[in-house]
Amino acid sequence: MITVGYAKHSDPKVAVKRCAAALGGGRPQMLLAFCGGKLDAHAVLGQLREEFGDVPVFGGSAAGAIGRDGFGYSGFELGLVAFNDPDVAPQAVVTRALLADEQAAGHDLGCAVREVAAKGAVVLLLFDSVVSASPPRLHHASSIVRGFHAGIGDKAVCLLGGGLLTDMNLSGGWVFDGEGVLKHAAIALVFPPTVAVDTVIMHGCRPVSAFMEITRIDGAEVYELDGRPALEVIEKMLGLPLGGTRGQELSLVATLGQKQGDPFGPYDENAYVNRLILRADPATGSVSLFEPDFERGARVQIMSRDNSLMLESVRRGIAVANRDIIGPDSLLALYIDCAGRGSARSGAPIEEAELMLRGVASGVPFIGFYSGVEIAPFADEPSRPLDWTGVLAVLRRLR
Amino acid sequence: MATSMPIASLGQLERELAYYRRECNDLGSRLLRLQEEQSQAFREARRSRTVAKLIREAYRLADQGSTVEQIGAPMLEIIVENALCDGAALLKQEPGEEGTLFRITHTLGPTAAGPVRVPSPPEFFFTTSRSSIEPPTYELTSILRMPYVLWAFDRSTGNALILGNQSESNVSRPFEAGDQELIEGALSVYIDVLLRKRAEMELRAAKAVAERASEARARFLATLTHELRTPLNAIIGFSEMMVPESRYVLTTQDQLQYSAHILDAGRHLLELIDGILDYSSLEQALPLLSSEWLPAGKLLADTSNIVGGMARHREVLVQVRLPDQPMEVYVDPLRFRQVLQNLLGNAVKFAPAGSIVEVGLDRGADGRGIFTVRDSGIGMRPEDIPRALEPFQQIDSSLARVTGGAGLGLPIAKGLAEAHGGCLLIESALGAGTTVRVTLPPERVRIRPMG
Numbered sequence: 001m002i003t004v005g006y007a008k009h010s011d012p013k014v015a016v017k018r019c020a021a022a023l024g025g026g027r028p029q030m031l032l033a034f035c036g037g038k039l040d041a042h043a044v045l046g047q048l049r050e051e052f053g054d055v056p057v058f059g060g061s062a063a064g065a066i067g068r069d070g071f072g073y074s075g076f077e078l079g080l081v082a083f084n085d086p087d088v089a090p091q092a093v094v095t096r097a098l099l100a101d102e103q104a105a106g107h108d109l110g111c112a113v114r115e116v117a118a119k120g121a122v123v124l125l126l127f128d129s130v131v132s133a134s135p136p137r138l139h140h141a142s143s144i145v146r147g148f149h150a151g152i153g154d155k156a157v158c159l160l161g162g163g164l165l166t167d168m169n170l171s172g173g174w175v176f177d178g179e180g181v182l183k184h185a186a187i188a189l190v191f192p193p194t195v196a197v198d199t200v201i202m203h204g205c206r207p208v209s210a211f212m213e214i215t216r217i218d219g220a221e222v223y224e225l226d227g228r229p230a231l232e233v234i235e236k237m238l239g240l241p242l243g244g245t246r247g248q249e250l251s252l253v254a255t256l257g258q259k260q261g262d263p264f265g266p267y268d269e270n271a272y273v274n275r276l277i278l279r280a281d282p283a284t285g286s287v288s289l290f291e292p293d294f295e296r297g298a299r300v301q302i303m304s305r306d307n308s309l310m311l312e313s314v315r316r317g318i319a320v321a322n323r324d325i326i327g328p329d330s331l332l333a334l335y336i337d338c339a340g341r342g343s344a345r346s347g348a349p350i351e352e353a354e355l356m357l358r359g360v361a362s363g364v365p366f367i368g369f370y371s372g373v374e375i376a377p378f379a380d381e382p383s384r385p386l387d388w389t390g391v392l393a394v395l396r397r398l399r
Numbered sequence: 400m401a402t403s404m405p406i407a408s409l410g411q412l413e414r415e416l417a418y419y420r421r422e423c424n425d426l427g428s429r430l431l432r433l434q435e436e437q438s439q440a441f442r443e444a445r446r447s448r449t450v451a452k453l454i455r456e457a458y459r460l461a462d463q464g465s466t467v468e469q470i471g472a473p474m475l476e477i478i479v480e481n482a483l484c485d486g487a488a489l490l491k492q493e494p495g496e497e498g499t500l501f502r503i504t505h506t507l508g509p510t511a512a513g514p515v516r517v518p519s520p521p522e523f524f525f526t527t528s529r530s531s532i533e534p535p536t537y538e539l540t541s542i543l544r545m546p547y548v549l550w551a552f553d554r555s556t557g558n559a560l561i562l563g564n565q566s567e568s569n570v571s572r573p574f575e576a577g578d579q580e581l582i583e584g585a586l587s588v589y590i591d592v593l594l595r596k597r598a599e600m601e602l603r604a605a606k607a608v609a610e611r612a613s614e615a616r617a618r619f620l621a622t623l624t625h626e627l628r629t630p631l632n633a634i635i636g637f638s639e640m641m642v643p644e645s646r647y648v649l650t651t652q653d654q655l656q657y658s659a660h661i662l663d664a665g666r667h668l669l670e671l672i673d674g675i676l677d678y679s680s681l682e683q684a685l686p687l688l689s690s691e692w693l694p695a696g697k698l699l700a701d702t703s704n705i706v707g708g709m710a711r712h713r714e715v716l717v718q719v720r721l722p723d724q725p726m727e728v729y730v731d732p733l734r735f736r737q738v739l740q741n742l743l744g745n746a747v748k749f750a751p752a753g754s755i756v757e758v759g760l761d762r763g764a765d766g767r768g769i770f771t772v773r774d775s776g777i778g779m780r781p782e783d784i785p786r787a788l789e790p791f792q793q794i795d796s797s798l799a800r801v802t803g804g805a806g807l808g809l810p811i812a813k814g815l816a817e818a819h820g821g822c823l824l825i826e827s828a829l830g831a832g833t834t835v836r837v838t839l840p841p842e843r844v845r846i847r848p849m850g
Contacts, residue, residue, distance in 0.1 A: 010475070010507055038479070134566070168483070169564075208426075208427025208430050209423065210424055237431060238432065238435070253434075307437075343441065347440075348441070
């Protein structure tokens with residue numbers, strides 16, 4: 001059995017106690033915690049030990065959390081998942097080497113998971129998203145995931161997960177690694193073969209430009225689109241000069257999207273891989289993407305975050321989940337929600353998280369967290385990092 | 400096969416494509432800008448709803464019975480959540496230091512350790528990346544240890560609110576002059592609720608005092624009736640027996656004995672009425688204290704003499720312990736003598752025959768004067784001490800009958816000691832005697848000046 005708790009309070013003790021009360025007592029096999037960035041991580045961990053004893057705690061910081069009773073991204077939220085039944089409790093694998101080399105750390109993690117995972121096992125990957133706040137630098141999910149896939153080799157698993165942030169400003173991130181609080185770490189929770197997962201991915205971006213070719217790129221730094229400085233192209237689209245600190249505001253406005261499949265097929269929200277823009281550099285005329293997985297020659301479009309489309313997508317996703325996925329064998333509905341989708345950032349008049357917590361069928365334990373990046377199986381291909389999405393993952397017990 | 404439509408030339412198709420691309424980009428650009436304007440408007444609206452939400456939540460908190468101190472933290476939570484800032488603190492101006500020192504009363508996030516000094520604190524201030532590092536920028540940014548702050552200060556109450564951000568852009572846009580409404584509104588709500596809560600607490604305290612006074616009055620009346628009736632019954636009863644038309648035939652011895660009873664009862668009545676008058680005039684008398692410097696030795700000796708007769712009668716020795724150095728105390732002669740007289744009278748009354756009652760004055764390390772009255776009488780249980788300080792609350796009523804008194808001596812002494820800025824404390828244990836200490840503040844005690 002899996003139970004969940006959600007609370008919001010500036011005092012870590014109160015937040016933990018309220019969550020613990022919601023979990024209904026007992027001593028779980030493992031705890032998964034999503035902890036608001038303004039709560040003291042060590043105080044939360046200390047209080048969790050006070051309440052639950054020496055139970056291993058995994059998870060980490062979250063820009064916010066979402067529960068049945070509420071949601072928020074003030075930094076005082078706490079979401080807890082208790083795995084009480086050893087038959088469905090995951091096994092944890094940790095790497096603490098993201099700072100040195102993300103891809104190598106991902107590879108090590110993949111190798112370690114390969115040792116303990118059954119074929120097709122569900123693996124929940126959570127990692128510290130932030131290398132440094134100033135200048136803003138992220139741990140790239142695409143590097144970690146690429147390394148992970150290489151490490152796991154032919155033992156295909158169902159990988160999903162998210163990047164951990166302390167807030168929407170990308171100020172920091174940290175991980176509960178089962179022992180303490182760590183920076184630059186990633187954890188993989190490997191579920192037993194008795195557990196399967198179904199995911200619904202919700203989007204919200206729409207192309208607002210014709211196709212453009214990336215003519216110069218280095219890692220996550222896009223220098224040129226159609227042979228012109230990328231920043232100039234985007235500035236022209238927005239009609240306002242960027243650069244300096246305002247460059248960061250780009251992540252509030254537009255993304256670059258790469259359409260999968262037939263480029264001239266009808267619009268399908270599920271066909272796009274979006275990349276948020278982390279910052280702009282007026283000196284080089286470049287923009288820096290959240291992930292370094294676009295390549296030279298890729299045809300991309302400038303995408304607008306369309307709030308009504310996002311809400312529509314959530315409504316549609318909930319309907320699909322309730323109709324086709326959630327059932328008597330469902331164990332947990334986990335919502336991995338891009339922090340940018342919160343109204344404070346997206347400017348959406350309705351909080352999509354609220355639609356989600358109200359809409360998901362009431363029979364299944366539900367918890368969510370605001371993430372920096374989402375990882376899920378996409379377009380019938382191995383899992384990959386996504387931006388500006390909401391991923392609803394429903395774990396179920398296999399009979 | 401021939402087609403009915405002319406085949407467009409490649410050049411024409413390219414032109415057409417270029418047209419659609421241009422239009423697509425142009426429309427897309429407009430859509431993007433509209434979308435962003437709409438988002439920005441919503442974000443600002445959300446921010447501006449902070450005060451409204453704060454009002455709703457703050458009054459709910461106040462009504463939920465939180466104390467004044469408990470209101471600050473949840474209010475900061477609401478402000479931080481809506482303004483989406485990285486940290487916030489409530490501050491209170493400290494008295495003195497020309498109003499430049501502020502104590503942090505509540506905080507979310509790291510803050511400076513200890514009070515902070517803000518010379519010429521402004522009523523509204525904010526910093527941006529263009530702010531120069533000069534007062535008060537340096538002082539204000541050090542409070543939350545964040546470079547971008549928004550500050551409001553209410554001079555009339557001395558309360559201040561500060562919000563802070565680590566970065567200037569992204570979700571948290573740079574602070575601007577338009578944020579004055581937000582921060583001042585939030586501070587006003589806090590101050591309103593604080594004052595309301597404080598008034599509510601004062602009202603509650605006043606109500607509790609009034610209830611206690613009402614209970615005391617009811618007890619006073621009940622005891623008074625009883626206390627007055629007992630000696631009056633004795634006076635009337637014995638007088639009836641002694642009047643000429645009485646059916647009782649009294650011997651001279653009887654008449655002498657009954658006259659003595661009537662006299663005792665009359666004196667007891669007088670003592671009772673004096674006590675009642677003293678106690679009931681206590682409140683009016685307190686503001687009218689007329690203090691002067693008196694030699695402590697003489698004060699102690701005079702009081703000791705007053706109870707001397709009763710002490711001899713009860714075979715109790717009163718020992719006066721004088722301080723090493725001649726000292727003076729700044730007290731109302733009449734009222735403070737009454738304090739010592741009541742305490743000494745009680746001590747003599749409850750001390751067993753042949754015992755010693757000690758009265759003395761010491762100077763505390765901090766300069767306070769400590770009068771001590773110690774007896775080795777019946778004492779009382781520690782839990783009964785608070786009751787002994789209430790009027791008409793003699794712990795053992797049977798003993799009261801024997802020793803007399805209306806149970807007003809201690810409450811009067813306590814009230815008068817407090818009126819002198821001091822306090823009265825009792826230490827006692829059943830069967831081990833009682834020590835009463837009356838402490839006067841340092842400014843009311845001095846070494847007797849030479850000459």
